[in-house]
Amino acid sequence: MKSKRFKFIAWAICAVILTFSIAGCSTTSATQPASQSPSAAASDKREITDMLGNKVKIPAKVNKVFCTSPIGTYIVYTLAPNKLLGWNSKMSEDELKYISPKYKNLQVLGGNMGGQNTFNTEAITALSPDIILDFAYNGQTSDMVTELGKQTGIPVVIMDGALKSTAASYRLLGKILGVEDRGNMLADYVQKSLDRTAAMVAKVPADEKVKIYYAESADGLKTDGNDSMHTEVINFVNATNVVTMDTSSSGKGASVSMEQVLKWNPDVILANSRMGGSNFLKTIYSDKTWAGVKAVQNKRIYVPASLPFGWFDRPPCIARVMGVEWLAAKLYPEYVKVDLKSDVKNFYKTFYGVEITDAQAESLINS
Known part of the structure; x- marks a missing residue:
């Protein structure tokens, strides 16, 4: 009889221990997320090739863009204005008449214009842009922009500023900013307009x-x-x-x-x-x-x-x-x-x- 009672008590104790072990495992899994796998971490990034042939790793989804000059700022404004962090310089009242009310009061961030740098590296870093967008001509880039990328660790994407490359810029930026349909539409408009004029002046x-x-x-x-x-x-x-x-x-x-x-x-x-x-x-x-x-x-x-x-x-x-x-x-x-x-x-x-x-x-x- 005593043997049976001992076996019962032992079984009960094991059952209690097992129950708490299971509960403990459940609590741990609910409160401590599993470490992210390398493949999941990689999915947060994607590699693109910019217009100078550079391989650049950027966020899978780009929501905030700092443009180093008005060339980039204006093309992003026409493509995806909600992703634009700010203007490079203060706009006049006459200029603002043609700007959507939603974006008239974007902050002024400065830029690299006319060979002069007016942006503040700390201020740009504080805004946490997903990418820095720069436009080059004849493959020439600004040392100040290169340095900005190094100091902040923010990926720099460089586009071709040539007039003939405008349509291609829209197509690539459309992909980068997640607005591919609009990018292609504006690219088609640009190419058709330029081609039509070129045919006439020829x-x-x-x-x-x-x-x-x-x-x-x-x-x-x-x-x-x-x-x-x-x-x-x-x-x-x-x-x-x-x-x-x-x-x-x-x-x-x-x-x-x-x-x-x-x-x-x-x-x-x-x-x-x-x-x-x-x-x-x-x-x-x-x-x-x-x-x-x-x-x-x-x-x-x-x-x-x-x-x-x-x-x-x-x-x-x-x-x-x-x-x-x-x-x-x-x-x-x-x-x-x-x-x-x-x-x-x-x-x-x-x-x-x-x-x-x-x-x-x-x-x-x-x-």
């Missing part, structure tokens, strides 16, 4: 090509040559940039003399409103030193639109797609047959998400 005979001088200061004596990203639109529309000297090392335009301008004797002068062009236009026709220039004599001085972003330059951004059509129509109206007003309204709706009036479109065209 018909311009060599002896009818217009000679252009690009003025980037209030006195008109700063410019960029045909080796610069700032004058790509001139070459694209089958015109001739009279400035053949090397200006690639200058971030804010190279200085030239009045004697050189008179010798070049351009048919057309383009004046950049962000670089003193508006003041240049106010005085040029009464300035005797410019009176001998053909463009002045024929009153062919144009100021490309700059709202909200520059159609021609400063920065050389997505708005150049509209600027290409505008300049081609200005220079070669007999060859370039387009409905500029309709195209401007469509461009602003498609890329900026704003409906503009006929009057606004006409003001941009004739600015």
Whole structure:
């Protein structure tokens, strides 16, 4: 009898121990997550190849982007504005009229512009961007941007800033930012628009090509040559940039003399409103030193639109797609047959998400 009672007590004790062991295991699994497997950790990242051929590991999902210059900022704004951390510089009231209300008050973060760095590394790090987006020209990148990537540990993705690469930039960025459909749609728009204009200006005979001088200061004596990203639109529309000297090392335009301008004797002068062009236009026709220039004599001085972003330059951004059509129509109206007003309204709706009036479109065209 005692033996049976002992066996029963022993069995009961074992049962209790087993019960607590099971409960303990359950509690442990519920409160302490299993360590992440290498394959799961790897799934948080993906490798992409940027437009300079660099293999870059980025988050599987990119939600926050810091762009080092307005070139990148403006393309991300047109593609996925909700992923944009901020603007590179403060926008004017006139510029903000064409910006969606939701993004008018984005913080100003600075950037790498005109060879100068205005961003704060600590401030950028505190925002925890998923990627840093930079645009290069002719494969040249800024040492400051490279250093920013090293200091922060944030992956740097570099795109090609050339006008001809705009569509490809949209396609790749669409994949990177998880908005592939919109990226492809905007890329198709860009390519179709550029191809259409290129086909029309290709018909311009060599002896009818217009000679252009690009003025980037209030006195008109700063410019960029045909080796610069700032004058790509001139070459694209089958015109001739009279400035053949090397200006690639200058971030804010190279200085030239009045004697050189008179010798070049351009048919057309383009004046950049962000670089003193508006003041240049106010005085040029009464300035005797410019009176001998053909463009002045024929009153062919144009100021490309700059709202909200520059159609021609400063920065050389997505708005150049509209600027290409505008300049081609200005220079070669007999060859370039387009409905500029309709195209401007469509461009602003498609890329900026704003409906503009006929009057606004006409003001941009004739600015």
